[in-house]
Amino acid sequence: MSLTQRETKPVKIAKPFNNESIEKAVISVLRSGMLVQGQFVKQFETNLSEYIGCRYVIAVNSGTAALQTGIATIKKFRGLPKNAVPEVVTTPLSFAATANAAVGSGCLPVFADVDEETFNIDPEKVKEKIGPNTIAIEPVDVYGLPADLDSIRIAGKDKIPIVEDAAEAIGASYKGKKIGNVAKISCFSTYATKNLHTCEGGFVTTNDEALASEMRMVRNQGQASRYNQATLGFNFRMQEINAVIGLEQLKVLDELNAKRMKNALVIKESLSSLECLGFQEVHNPKEHAWYLFSLTLDERKAGMPRDKLVQRLKEQGIEADIAWPTPIHLQPYYREKFGFKEGDFPVSEKICKMVFQIPIQPFLTDDEIQRMISAMKSILV
């Protein structure tokens, strides 16, 4: 391979982990004839609960299914009067799945704006949105940085359960406790690009036995036992292939997350002299899962639009990205269905105009990191 060819090889933003053990495990599942929610799913749940330190883990087939399972369960337990519309207080600065899961569970999404520094939901704004029909608060651990769960709990006066969207936060912690062992229910995604992946997949965690038993039914058509449906449920079952992949990934999760953190800190340090850049505020880097490394661009100081910077990085083979260019309330569906408009959540709107990501995935080489830093500096000087 020539030098030019090597230089143009893209610096990937995500590189799903794979090895020989995973490939062998997948083949052995295929040959076993037991393909869905069998011994490997059970083992994956057990190993996750040991890793997180929580009592119950229920594996499902996506992060969205995890959120729907959690919200549907809380909704049932809350038992509002029949004609009351249940409300879920959540953030507009997220992937659509966060609010879609609330809507899909028959709830009204009630947005509360985010904190300008951490990009996570602002507990003070949450407080203003709590009403008699609030059944849950659904914060997101944005880019892997845990939301301020204690302040959110206090905002709900200790009465409103937190159904945490921890889709991006596997391996993160909050005040020394692993995410998944703090909120009433935490919902994770194990989608292909996540820190731990199972191709598609997800899981819910809780320490509450009654919630766990309901959630197990929700994931399997509401069945309490075979062909005996006790509650409303769906097919959210995880496949055995996904679980064996997850089991192997769990063995290296901490090591890979540590590499993500190291990469993020090296890049941040190298770029911190560029005045046009800002960074997601992280008080304790060790508690962040570092799913995505997010920066903001002050376009005036940079003399360049954010989108142009991302475009220039891509032209140089750096897979920069924008998550998310539009807050959920300004997505066409949410504007039309709920009447949201520009200006409703100004902090989220501002961040969506400034934010972008550059790769920190654990398989980056030192060369790739230096290439990325040089590219950023040469574009932004």
Ligand SMILES: Cc1ncc(COP(=O)(O)O)c(C=O)c1O
């Ligand atoms: C914040 C957030 N919530 C929810 C989801 C949904 O997860 P999944 O794609 O596994 O359904 C994602 C995944 O991308 C996410 O990033």
